Amino acid sequence: xxxxxxxxxxxxxxxxxxxxxxxxxxxxxxxxxxxxxxxxxxxxxxxxxxxxxxxxxxxxxxxxxxxxxxxxxxxxxxxxxxxxxxxxxxxxxxxxxxxxxxxxxxxxxxxxxxxxxxxxxxxxxxxxxxxxxxxxxxxxxxxxxxxxxxxxxxxxx
Amino acid sequence: xxxxxxxxxxxxxxxxxxxxxxxxxxxxxxxxxxxxxxxxxxxxxxxxxxxxxxxxxxxxxxxxxxxxxxxxxxxxxxxxxxxxxxxxxxxxxxxxxxxxxxxxxxxxxxxxxx
Numbered sequence: 151x152x153x154x155x156x157x158x159x160x161x162x163x164x165x166x167x168x169x170x171x172x173x174x175x176x177x178x179x180x181x182x183x184x185x186x187x188x189x190x191x192x193x194x195x196x197x198x199x200x201x202x203x204x205x206x207x208x209x210x211x212x213x214x215x216x217x218x219x220x221x222x223x224x225x226x227x228x229x230x231x232x233x234x235x236x237x238x239x240x241x242x243x244x245x246x247x248x249x250x251x252x253x254x255x256x257x258x259x260x261x262x263x264x265x266x267x268x269x270x271x272x273x274x275x276x277x278x279x280x281x282x283x284x285x286x287x288x289x290x291x292x293x294x295x296x297x298x299x300x301x302x303x304x305x306x307x
Numbered sequence: 308x309x310x311x312x313x314x315x316x317x318x319x320x321x322x323x324x325x326x327x328x329x330x331x332x333x334x335x336x337x338x339x340x341x342x343x344x345x346x347x348x349x350x351x352x353x354x355x356x357x358x359x360x361x362x363x364x365x366x367x368x369x370x371x372x373x374x375x376x377x378x379x380x381x382x383x384x385x386x387x388x389x390x391x392x393x394x395x396x397x398x399x400x401x402x403x404x405x406x407x408x409x410x411x412x413x414x415x416x417x418x419x420x421x
Contacts, residue, residue: 173371217352218352221325221348221349221352224328224332224344224345224348224349225324225325225328225349227332227345228328228331228332228335228336228345229328229331233335233336233337235341236405237338237340237341237403237404237405239403256386256390257383257386257387260348260385260386260387260389260390261348261351261382261385261386262348263344263345263348263349263352264344264345264348265344266340266343266344266389266390266393267390267393268340268390268393268394268397269394269397269398278397280340280344280393280403282341282344282345
């Protein structure tokens with residue numbers, strides 16, 4: 151977190167020193183700051199930031215891709231003359247996720263059209279998920295485990 | 308018509324398409340949970356695309372900042388609202404649709420967790 155703030159500070163100083171406050175220039179300054187911090191030998195909080203930032207970006211892109219694909223699928227379902235979906239309620243076990251990871255995962259699942267988190271079990275070890283497009287509970291569990299859960303774990307640990 | 312204008316028009320048209328499909332889903336879907344799935348999330352995509360299109364069209368720092376803030380707040384608040392409403396329905400035992408071919412179409416979801 152402190153390294154991120156340092157990086158932000160470097161980007162702001164780059165914008166101020168070049169006298170150009172556009173978004174493009176700010177992003178360029180952020181990139182230069184990232185590279186400069188990457189080669190510096192000592193940092194508060196260690197080197198974890200450099201592996202985590204690309205993973206967070208990757209999670210965001212993966213999420214956007216899922217959002218667009220499942221929105222198209224949901225609109226196809228709405229416009230098709232005969233309803234084809236077989237909705238299911240699936241229990242999704244959460245192995246060794248802490249509270250913040252569960253919060254992030256729940257939000258991501260709820261934002262994707264077609265899946266919706268109905269409940270979290272009282273001792274935080276499973277999610278109850280309603281899904282529209284997957285007719286087999288084991289496939290659905292596998293998809294979430296290999297997709298969102300893995301990437302959320304990577305991005306936050 | 309420049310290339311940019313066509314691109315922006317495409318984004319806004321896609322946003323309206325998702326909004327329309329969300330509204331139609333509210334009418335067409337057979338039970339509470341599927342209606343919630345198709346309408347609530349479709350509305351997020353629709354608003355996001357419309358706001359992004361407007362931000363690109365005006366190409367102005369103030370408008371862009373407001374559009375980004377609005378999209379961020381949508382992404383933060385919509386899933387929580389959807390989750391709370393769905394949880395209330397789930398705990399109250401609202402019946403659930405199981406697909407058009409099955410014999411028993413409506414069941415209590417709490418007794419059918421898989």
